[in-house]
Amino acid sequence: MNDIMKMIRFDLISVSRLTVPYVAIFAAVCIIAALFSLPIGIFCVVSFVMIIAPVQGINNSSCKRLYGMLPVNRSAVIKALFIEITFTLFAGELLAFLCFLIVRNSSLYKMLPEKVMHFAEDLTKMPEKEYTMLYMLAAAAFAFITIILCYAQMRSEIKSMEAAIRELIIIIAVFAAAVSFISVMIYNEKLDALKNILLPTTSAGKWLLIAILNAVTLAAAYLFCAVTVKKASDKEL
Amino acid sequence: MENILEIKGLNKAYDGFALKDVTFSLPKGYIMGFVGENGSGKTTTIRSILNMANIDSGKISVFGLDSITDTIAIKEKLGVVFDSLYLADHLNAKQIEKQLKPFYKDWDSKEFADRLKSFGLPDNKRVGEFSKGMKMKLMITIALSHKADFMILDEPTSGLDPVARDELLDILAEYIEDENRSVLFSTHITSDVERIADYVTILHDGQVWFTGTKDELSEKYVILRGAEEDISSALREKCIGFHNYRNGFDALLSTEYLDEVSDELVTEKANIDEILVYVAKEDRYERHNENDKV
Amino acid sequence: MKIVIKNKSELPIYEQIEQQIKAQILEGKVAEDEQLPSIRQLARDLKISVITTTRVYNDLAEEGFIISVTGKGYFVAPSNNELLRERMLCEMEEGFEKAVLNGRNAGLSDDEIIAALKNFMEE
Numbered sequence: 001m002n003d004i005m006k007m008i009r010f011d012l013i014s015v016s017r018l019t020v021p022y023v024a025i026f027a028a029v030c031i032i033a034a035l036f037s038l039p040i041g042i043f044c045v046v047s048f049v050m051i052i053a054p055v056q057g058i059n060n061s062s063c064k065r066l067y068g069m070l071p072v073n074r075s076a077v078i079k080a081l082f083i084e085i086t087f088t089l090f091a092g093e094l095l096a097f098l099c100f101l102i103v104r105n106s107s108l109y110k111m112l113p114e115k116v117m118h119f120a121e122d123l124t125k126m127p128e129k130e131y132t133m134l135y136m137l138a139a140a141a142f143a144f145i146t147i148i149l150c151y152a153q154m155r156s157e158i159k160s161m162e163a164a165i166r167e168l169i170i171i172i173a174v175f176a177a178a179v180s181f182i183s184v185m186i187y188n189e190k191l192d193a194l195k196n197i198l199l200p201t202t203s204a205g206k207w208l209l210i211a212i213l214n215a216v217t218l219a220a221a222y223l224f225c226a227v228t229v230k231k232a233s234d235k236e237l
Numbered sequence: 238m239e240n241i242l243e244i245k246g247l248n249k250a251y252d253g254f255a256l257k258d259v260t261f262s263l264p265k266g267y268i269m270g271f272v273g274e275n276g277s278g279k280t281t282t283i284r285s286i287l288n289m290a291n292i293d294s295g296k297i298s299v300f301g302l303d304s305i306t307d308t309i310a311i312k313e314k315l316g317v318v319f320d321s322l323y324l325a326d327h328l329n330a331k332q333i334e335k336q337l338k339p340f341y342k343d344w345d346s347k348e349f350a351d352r353l354k355s356f357g358l359p360d361n362k363r364v365g366e367f368s369k370g371m372k373m374k375l376m377i378t379i380a381l382s383h384k385a386d387f388m389i390l391d392e393p394t395s396g397l398d399p400v401a402r403d404e405l406l407d408i409l410a411e412y413i414e415d416e417n418r419s420v421l422f423s424t425h426i427t428s429d430v431e432r433i434a435d436y437v438t439i440l441h442d443g444q445v446w447f448t449g450t451k452d453e454l455s456e457k458y459v460i461l462r463g464a465e466e467d468i469s470s471a472l473r474e475k476c477i478g479f480h481n482y483r484n485g486f487d488a489l490l491s492t493e494y495l496d497e498v499s500d501e502l503v504t505e506k507a508n509i510d511e512i513l514v515y516v517a518k519e520d521r522y523e524r525h526n527e528n529d530k531v
Numbered sequence: 532m533k534i535v536i537k538n539k540s541e542l543p544i545y546e547q548i549e550q551q552i553k554a555q556i557l558e559g560k561v562a563e564d565e566q567l568p569s570i571r572q573l574a575r576d577l578k579i580s581v582i583t584t585t586r587v588y589n590d591l592a593e594e595g596f597i598i599s600v601t602g603k604g605y606f607v608a609p610s611n612n613e614l615l616r617e618r619m620l621c622e623m624e625e626g627f628e629k630a631v632l633n634g635r636n637a638g639l640s641d642d643e644i645i646a647a648l649k650n651f652m653e654e
Contacts, residue, residue, distance in 0.1 A: 006339045013336045014325045065323040068289035070340050071312035237289040267581060410575040432544075435582040450582055455543075506541075 003076030004083065011084055027095060034102035037109040037120035064237045074233045078157060082225035085149050086218065093142040093214075100134055132206040133199075139210040143217040148172070150224040157232040240301075241265045241387050241419040242286070247295035249281060254443060256281055259295070261438045261448040266416040268409060270430025270451070271423040272509060273440035274517055279423040282440070283391050286421075287317065299387060313341060316380020320392040322372045326365025330358060330375065334382075341383035349382040370401030377408055388412065389421045394429050402426075406433050427509040437509065441516050451509075458512055461490045463502035472497050478515030489515035532561055532568075536577060544579055548587045556596050556607055557621050567597060567605040 067077050109120035148168065155164035185191045186198070200206050240262040247259040256278045263269045273279055284290040286297055288308040297304035299311045324333050330353055338344045353360050356374040358367070364375060373393050380388050388409075394402045409420055410433060424430060430437060430451075438448040447454055461468075461476065464485045473479060475497075476488035489507060490498070498504060507515075534551050536544055555561045567588075568576065574584045588605055591597045598608045634644040 009339065010336045013332055014328065017327050017332070065289075065319055068284070068287045069312060069315070069317040069323070070337075071309045072340060073309065234291065236284075236291055406578050410578050413581065414571045414575050416571060432538075432579050435580040451580060452582065452586070 003072050004080050007072065007076050007080035008084060011080060030095060030099050031102065034099040035106045035108045036112055037103045037106055037124050038116075068237045075229045078229050078232060079225060081153060081157075082150060082221055082228070085153060086146060086221045089142050089146040089149070089217075090214075093139060096138040096142070097135060100131070100138070104131065128203065129201075132203045136206050136210055136213075139213045143213040144175075146217045147220045150221045154224040154228045157228050158235070239265045241299065242269075242421060243296075243298045244282070244286070245296045247282065247285060247297060248293045249285060249290060249295075250293060251281075254278070254281075256285075256443045259440070259443075259445055261445055263419055263421060263436060265419055266413070267435040268413055268420040268422060268433055269436040269438060270427070270434035270509070271421055271438050271440065272425065272427050272430060272513065273446075274513065275425060277440040278443040279440055280391055281443075283389055283421075283423060286389065287312075287315075313343070314384070314386045316377070316383070316385030316388040318373060318376040318380065318388065318390040318393045320395050322364060322367075322376065324364060327363055329363055330360040330378075333364065333375075333379075337379060337383075343384040345382050345384065348384075349378060352378040352381055368401075369396050370398065370404065373397065373401065373405060374408070377405075381412070386418050387421070388418070389423075391423050392425070393422070394424055394426050402429060405429075409433060427513065431509055439509075439513065439516070442520065446516055447512075454509070454512070455506060457492055458489050458507045459492055459495070459504040460487060460507045460511060460515075461498065461502055461504050462487045467499055467501035469497070469499075478518030480515075480518060489519075534577060536579070545583050545586045545590070548577070548584075549590055552587070552591060553594075553596055557617065561607050563607050563609050565607045566603075567607065569604050 067074065103123060107124075109117055109124065112120060148171065151171070152164045152168050155167055182191065182194065182198075186195045198209075200209055242263040244262065245260050247256055249256040254276070259278070259282055271279055271282070281290060285292050286299065286304055288304050292305075300314060302311050304311065324336075328336070334346065334349050338346065350360070352358075356371075356378060358371055358375055358378065364372065367375065377388075393405060397405070406429065409422070412418055413420060422430065422434065434451055436449065437451050437454050439446040439454075447457075458477075462485060465481050468476075468486065472490075472494060473488075475494050476490055479488040480486060489512060490504070495504070532552065532555060534548055536547055540547060542550075552561075552567075561567075567573075570584045570588055571581060573587075574581045577584070588597065588599070592599050592605070595608055597605050599605050630648075631644060634647065639647070
């Protein structure tokens with residue numbers, strides 16, 4: 001076992017007791033909801049952030065002295081951390097995709113009370129085009145969260161947790177402003193070129209964009225990880 | 238004699254605190270008490286040994302290996318006991334073993350289980366619920382399970398009840414029965430060191446005030462008591478931490494000046510605690526004088 | 532072997548141990564050629580420093596009470612004349628002590644006690 005794997009195993013054992021029941025219940029709820037075609041995509045995203053937060057908390061607080069005494073390279077500790085963040089979020093993305101697939105193909109919604117059933121039925125009857133759009137939105141959300149968390153991890157390793165949180169708030173605010181601005185412009189049909197890139201009309205285009213989003217996320221995670229290893233390996237614990 | 242730990246000219250400055258030219262060594266097979274007031278630099282020195290603090294200058298070697306470049310090889314054989322647990326509170330001892338085992342080549346699961354049993358530590362209870370003494374014993378169990386030849390304990394006895402402290406001394410006495418092992422033991426409760434330590438290093442204000450065998454220390458200083466008019470001003474100058482009160486004075490004196498002590502004065506043995514107190518007093522006295530000059 | 536350390540004693544720990552071991556050898560409580568615990572075992576048992584026990588054994592070996600066998604450890608020295616003589620002297624002193632004490636308790640003066648001793652030796 002190399003050092004990174006040892007660290008991942010270590011962290012997994014640390015968090016397993018806290019998060020395994022949590023993740024299991026959450027995934028089960030998502031899938032059951034999907035079986036009845038209830039809209040849970042957004043629920044997935046929100047919950048995943050809620051899971052990753054305590055996991056990250058553990059990584060940051062209790063382990064500094066531990067890393068001081070373990071016979072392991074600092075760089076392995078950092079790499080393990082980034083791999084954990086990226087993989088957790090990819091798992092979340094996959095779960096969201098799985099839920100969409102189930103929503104689309106399950107007909108259990110017919111068992112629901114009438115009012116809710118109509119709502120669920122609408123979702124299953126959504127045109128294919130709009131459906132791929134949902135996948136794309138979920139992919140974009142996970143890409144955004146992964147990049148944000150990797151960035152925060154980098155800043156908290158290099159500088160401090162406080163600095164990371166401060167910068168994070170600024171970044172999210174700027175990002176929200178930019179998204180609102182672009183949305184308004186697109187809505188007013190001012191940025192058709194951008195619209196064609198951001199919201200491809202064909203299904204294939206949308207899937208290509210999803211692939212690109214994931215590739216960008218991986219690249220960003222890798223970059224942040226490399227910078228952190230370079231800058232933080234010699235930092236005091 | 239082969240040294241298990243050697244620190245030469247260690248310098249490390251923080252805002253408002255600095256380790257200055259810290260130099261001492263600990264031979265294989267012995268226990269060293271590492272004492273000094275809170276804030277004297279004990280923890281910073283230990284963090285430097287563990288390569289957790291970036292030192293400004295100097296050289297530290299453990300098992301003859303460099304503390305920076307060979308830190309991983311060193312930590313394979315180094316056991317560390319901190320004043321509080323460094324592991325996740327919600328895990329039990331079994332899970333902790335699973336976590337740590339892959340990191341050490343010489344991990345011995347049988348030793349781990351046997352030690353837990355002999356120390357009376359349950360392996361299915363969350364370690365966060367352990368008492369302070371149990372946490373200390375768990376950290377020692379970990380060190381023994383990866384066959385550490387050198388144990389560093391940073392304030393292991395602070396907050397421990399007398400029974401647990403006595404148990405710790407028992408464990409260390411047993412550990413050191415193997416002459417290839419050493420212990421560096423930082424504490425401000427010097428009675429722990431008084432009996433079991435072979436060597437003592439006293440750190441004061443970031444500097445080594447004394448390092449050597451405990452016997453050398455107890456032969457080097459005495460406490461001097463008497464009436465103020467019976468002490469010559471020349472001898473008074475040589476006193477450390479001179480303290481006068483209504484009926485007389487007391488101070489620490491190096492035994493090299495014993496022949497200058499007049500018959501009216503009495504001397505007695507000084508223990509480590511008393512030495513520390515006088516050293517701290519001397520410091521305050523000097524600072525006081527400096528302030529007067531300004 | 533029985534060793535009791537008084538922490539509050541004015542005597543250093545190593546001297547306390549030396550005296551007790553010597554006394555036990557002289558009194559014959561520890562047989563000659565008997566192996567003593569190793570330096571590190573003794574340190575562990577008494578919870579004292581290894582340097583202290585090393586000093587004890589070195590001093591005792593120097594005074595001829597014990598001998599060090601390389602690779603095996605420390606043994607009580609075979610009783611030689613010197614040692615026996617010392618033991619005898621020790622017992623004699625103890626006897627004197629008791630005699631003088633009894634004599635004084637009986638109200639004899641020092642001269643009378645000495646006279647009694649001389650009488651005793653002439654018999």
